[in-house]
Amino acid sequence: MTNFKTVTAGVLLIGDELLSGRTQDTNLAEIAKFLAPLGVQVGEARILADNAETIRDSVRAFSDAFDYVFTTGGIGPTHDDITADCIAAAFDLGISEREDALDMLRQRYAEEELNAPRRRMARIPDGASLIDNPVSQAPGFQTRNVFTLAGVPQIMRGMLADITHRIEGGAKVYQITISTSNIGEGDAAEGLAEVERQNPGVSIGSYPWFNDDLRGINFVARGRDKAQLERVRLQLEALVKSLL
Amino acid sequence: MTNFKTVTAGVLLIGDELLSGRTQDTNLAEIAKFLAPLGVQVGEARILADNAETIRDSVRAFSDAFDYVFTTGGIGPTHDDITADCIAAAFDLGISEREDALDMLRQRYAEEELNAPRRRMARIPDGASLIDNPVSQAPGFQTRNVFTLAGVPQIMRGMLADITHRIEGGAKVYQITISTSNIGEGDAAEGLAEVERQNPGVSIGSYPWFNDDLRGINFVARGRDKAQLERVRLQLEALVKSLL
Missing domain, CATH: 3.40.980.10 (MoaB/Mog-like domain)
Structure with missing residues (x-):
């Protein structure tokens, strides 16, 4: 890292x-x-x-x-x-x-x-x-x-x-968002924690959203290593797929 | 008081x-x-x-x-x-x-x-x-x-x-707003401070607003004594009138 x-x-x-x-x-x-x-x-x-x-x-x-x-x-x-x-x-x-x-x-x-x-x-x-x-x-x-x-x-x-x-800045923080619906936050929780554990330096948040009758979750991953974040994107997409 | x-x-x-x-x-x-x-x-x-x-x-x-x-x-x-x-x-x-x-x-x-x-x-x-x-x-x-x-x-x-x-509440805080335009905040400042000085327990804020070409100020007075706040309203209205 x-x-x-x-x-x-x-x-x-x-x-x-x-x-x-x-x-x-x-x-x-x-x-x-x-x-x-x-x-x-x-x-x-x-x-x-x-x-x-x-x-x-x-x-x-x-x-x-x-x-x-x-x-x-x-x-x-x-x-x-x-x-x-x-x-x-x-x-x-x-x-x-x-x-x-x-x-x-x-x-x-x-x-x-x-x-x-x-x-x-x-x-x-x-x-x-x-x-x-x-x-x-x-x-x-x-x-x-x-x-x-x-x-x-x-x-x-x-x-x-x-x-x-x-301002003397630091390493830029990048952010990716995976937006899902029809998934329960509680069903994704263990997989999310595992992806975060496997990727030191990346923090993953889970944000439920409600919109009239629709509901879903946004998974947001943030980190300074762009290549690592792209790998996290693939892992999160695979996680979502496994839960649908 | x-x-x-x-x-x-x-x-x-x-x-x-x-x-x-x-x-x-x-x-x-x-x-x-x-x-x-x-x-x-x-x-x-x-x-x-x-x-x-x-x-x-x-x-x-x-x-x-x-x-x-x-x-x-x-x-x-x-x-x-x-x-x-x-x-x-x-x-x-x-x-x-x-x-x-x-x-x-x-x-x-x-x-x-x-x-x-x-x-x-x-x-x-x-x-x-x-x-x-x-x-x-x-x-x-x-x-x-x-x-x-x-x-x-x-x-x-x-x-x-x-x-x-x-919740065991306290005395309710009341709020009045006087909305003005065509007045400079700097021209009202001394009068505002004077109204606040004369009314212990009342705090007065001055909030400029901009809306396309229009601009103005909202004077907001807050306090727990409703009758006093109504007197403050009259004082602020008189202040605004004196500045127009």
Whole structure:
């Protein structure tokens, strides 16, 4: 078995609205799909309330635990936008309004529109590098291995373009899916476990689906060795055939 | 200000597929909306990989931090279904196949279909009480303040019905939304913070939205005092009017 380089990321999704059921997060999947071709796997995600201590502690824990950390949300102009301060607190850094960040805001706002709340969006932890925001100009920023992005999906997506070149990826994780119907998950379970045992480095998941009267299972195998994954595909197809 | 009883829940969403971007979680919002009328607020959620140590540690941490904990995912018949063992490990409990859980499976499976993988779904941590599954019979279970539910949304939803009576709720959180367009978030920020300052116990969030060429902000105020929230509504409406 070849030794593939594993690179992982943690994702912190910040905002009361994500926990109340009011807003459905879509940023996690977007970030995961952005990272997959770079060879970075999301290891854990947390959805956090607008609470300074929790955000600070989670940033610290994730910065230690993962190669990269992404935060989304809480960098706008209003009083509930506290992420920048929490990042600074997590790393014991100062935070202040920065001229290069203000310059970005000036692309959008006339000088008289740059009131105190909008200038808050130019407050950046010391030493952080700015992340371009092609949608609404107010920048994101990178502090060590932590990327701090906007929460609005359109803006978040725009910022990802300025992150690709900052990531040192690992071996890409490939994925195959075998979709079946008329098979019981419990009947396939032993065979699935056996295929996984025979293929170190490959993880196999079994996901039942329901669609009106139809039901079935998707078997999903993931691994970094493409040739091995093709062998797993054949083994899973043979397993399915044996159960029909 | 009246003293309202605060009851909180933590949610653990378990499964590699939620982190890879393959599957979009919808269970968190479903649980939050189920809990809101019972007066229980979700305080944090974590999306965890199929990793036994992480699941065990998160269950422990959440069981201490919140009044109730909900886990979804990982209680099916396949090798990647490890949640029941992790719950037992979190509380240093034994775990074994239970006759009452098997009886539930017998409603669905003939005796010859009850192979070893399917019988795994009857393995329950010692002392846990079962949670009915009207959709596919394999039960969920309650261990102390932790409810362990299926990951498939249709099944998860079915299990919630058997949880309502187990919850001792708190004061319900009410929510009002003022939707605006043609207002800049930065122009509203100071007024918003002032309304929040004047209304202890009410939290106000500001959520920009984009819809093709239209853009606007939703101001969302949440609190347990309904009368106070109606006063906040008037204050926010006056704020919006002053900015148009």
